[in-house]
Amino acid sequence: MNNMSGGSQAATFVILAIYVAIMVTIGLYTSKRTKSTNDFMLGGRNVGSWLTAFSYGTTYFSAVVFIGYAGQFGWSYGVSATWVGIGNAIIGSLIPFFLIGRRTRLMTNHIGAKTMPEYFEKRFDSQSLKTASALIVFIFLIPYTASVYNGLSRLFGMVFDLGENGGTYIIIAMAVLSAVYVMLGGYKATALNDFFQGIIMLIGIATVVGLTIQKKDGFSAAVDALNIIPDDKGNTGTLGSLFGPDPLNLLGVVLLTSLGTWGLPQMVQKFYAIKDEQAIRKGAVISTIFAFVVAGGSYFMGGFVRLYCSLTENDGDKAFIETLNGRPVYDTMVPALLHQALPNILIGLVVVLVLSASLSTLSSLVLTSSSTLTNDLIKPRVKNFSDKTQMTVMRVFIAVFLVISVIIACNKNASISTLMSYSWGALSGAFLGPFLYGLFLKKASTAACWASFFTGLCITVAHMFLFSMNIEAFSGIRQAVIDMKCPLNLLSPINAGAFAMILSLIIVPIVSSFTKAPEKNVVDNAFSSLSASK
Template sequence: MTTAITIGMIIIYVAIMMGIGVYTSRQARSVNDFVLGGRNVGSWLTAFAYGTSYFSAVVFIGYAGQFGWNYGVSATWVGIGNALLGSLLAWIVLGKRTRIMTQSLGAKTMPEYFERRWNSKGLKIAAALIVFIFLIPYTASVYNGLSRLFNMAFHIDSEAAYQIIIIVMALLTAIYVILGGYSATAINDFIQGIVMLIGIAAVVICTVKNRGGFTEALSSLGQIEVNGKTNTLNSVFGPDPLNLLGVVILTSLGTWGLPQMVHKFYAIKSEKEIGKGAVISTFFALIVAGGSYFLGGFDRLFCTTAEANEAGKTVIPALSNGKLDFDAMIPTLLQTALPDLLIGLVVVLVLSASMSTLSSLVLTSSSTLTIDLIRPNMKKCSEKKEIIIMRGLIAVFLIISVLIAFNKNASISTLMSYSWGALAGAFLGPFLYGLFSKKVTKAAVGTSFVLGIGLTLSHMLLFGFGWFPSLSASAASLPLNLASPINAGAITMILSLIVVPLVSACTKVSEPEYVENIFTCYTSKEKAPAKEQ
């Protein structure tokens, strides 16, 4: 009965999603419509698009499970950081200037922004390649989280079924993004966001009640020993505040340099909508991210390891690489804590969160490749042909992501951390400072690109593949775990913010008059949306 209800809810949800794709397909007549929704998307839709692109199965299944296990209820700080730093402050600092400058430059993608801001085709090509390559592991991590939840809901354990679920999700995403482009994703994101808000609240309440209420659940959590100490998992800052800070920085500051996130500011109707969007986006993040990490803080009350094998808890097995399967923890918690009827709601919740993120990722990747790499090398390329190419690249991007997602040993948090570390580590400093300062040089931007990608790839080679176990053990034993891809990503982002002004101070702006002309967009009285112009 429960399975039938869950399947029915999924069918209704998918039908609505496809219907929106068909409806908006008539509006995607130009590249500007397909990629930016005609730069005519209101504050509510933009704020929900921002939030649903931010939070997916990666957060709800992967990060909430792993960091709830490691830090207890103090993992909630990650959600608070996501709301205040990753949403509110990002909208306030970046929103207005991004909207004005990208419209003035006529930039539709982040690589196109780099080209026109610094008058450099080389920066555009480098940025486009970085975007396409490093969005793939993030997309794979979303598929991984989705398949875990479906396995839990429908009791599917076979490898073939795991792969079929991933393929079906990819096909569904491809259909509605290919049909409607950004307009389809924005409208769907609004509906998906409402489902997420209701679902998270219901899941948290049921989970806490299952363990005797909030006070009783906290007390039980405090009795669990971590490194020989009790009353740490229920404390304000948890058993490891320093490494918890690394998670907050990676997941909050990272949004400032991710192309699929700042892209939302390109498409908003006007700069006047920024203030309202900031409030809506922050509220959304507090409920969804805060609720997800708070929920994960209680996973030790439902899960145990094979060594401990505590009565009344489900044993979480180790993966073939010997590491604990953190991605199985939230599905286990849900299966134990929720009534059967709520399982269907949770499946639709995570499906909503993940499909919105996937649509944003594939649209960003395909538009970047088409606009920044393919179109400039074609003698004749009409807008109709551009849209066809984008739709084809959406399929290519999804196929590659699906193949990576087939590897279960690649944990959700690891895939996302390397993706965010590389992208934000390369782009954060140049994008942020480029909006505010005329003194940022082309050399500084290139240095940030090399630093972000170089450090990420170096960390993957040294620690990501398990080739140097003794080195990994030594790095992990430090107060700040340097073997962690999460901390590596956070460090890379901070270095980007430091390196760009330092290199700019040592180098010269090559075309001062060109730069002066760009910054006149902030003093111009004409602020009408591009569609009206």
């Protein structure tokens, strides 16, 4: 698939070298200003609106969206996949800033919580909640990280024709790069790099979308061409329509990728670190515009993959997409589109675009995971655990987390979207209700938190074993579900994750209504921060 000239490849290498140098320089610069665990984990809780908004957006969107989700959902839903990006902007970016941003900042600052598990401990007066949630964070951030590496390796494999083991080398190189600047500067390095990477993402997405449409003679002609192509059910006229061939399952994608941000530790932690309430209001606007461009643009671009890709060999000038277990290899679709739609000289821009999106996400994931493991599992069990020692241990766990993620990412059997869906489903399915109601509902109980944790994990793990791991013992169950012909795809890990999140929002108030809330002084102390700031 790679026809890049030597000159184009050389230009791409030069762009990459400059990019890497800037990343490392920012890490070195911020390392001199990172003096404590509060600096390392939260940037001293003094991060402004622009850095917070870009950090939120670049953590949100990575190679998972640009390579994995854009390809899969663009193939399945056509241009209606753009609704996913719109949902990400409004439900995933705008609403959480205004709904939970202020309360999260005030309450976590007042009770001294640096991580989501520590929030659960101090809001619900439960050391056990902290331990359990910390384990959930560490375990289920790993597949998400692996999915980001997977997307990166797909793109680099296309550009540089690296052969069978080339993707593995790229994954390792990216792990080392992300580890270097996060270990050096912690949250400050991450936030500054996110801002720089966000600028690249905005320029890159706008360029790619424009060229994708231009290559097919403009928007109207491209949509008309899409409507001629049959969808997965053999119907025509749906892939270019407003709501696409399958609105119900499209809604599941919107819910998973949008509502999920409200309960993800790497996302809500941005509100812990933001400077003040004015920064929250500005950040909401900036973050929403960023999401409209990056997420909306990615899914809009993905909506046209069928004009560039085909499951049939020798189908005009379309790239042939192979199948695995009877399904198209979705993760190869966007790289194939880019190869055909973009001139070689711009491939370097796309490489840096995806690298920027991915490294910004990776840095937040590894920082969240290592901070949680050190602050919430190790520190409470070690006497005389100094600030300096804690920072050292966090850096060690950054390396451990990345090594495990790299091992998983090197297994190509799991698709990008599957890895990410199970990660988000488990994390937000467990945490969304407890975190959200903990900010608003004084009667929210510890038992309700446990119920949500248990339900979210059970749904995720059960779905994984029954439907995604191809275990022979469960083949009868899988076939029975297929034979049901339910309009909602019950085999989809995306729908399972969305269901877990909705159930979390239902379970917490119900269980809290008949179980005991934490002691009054604990609850009053947490909510006093909100009343005092009015």
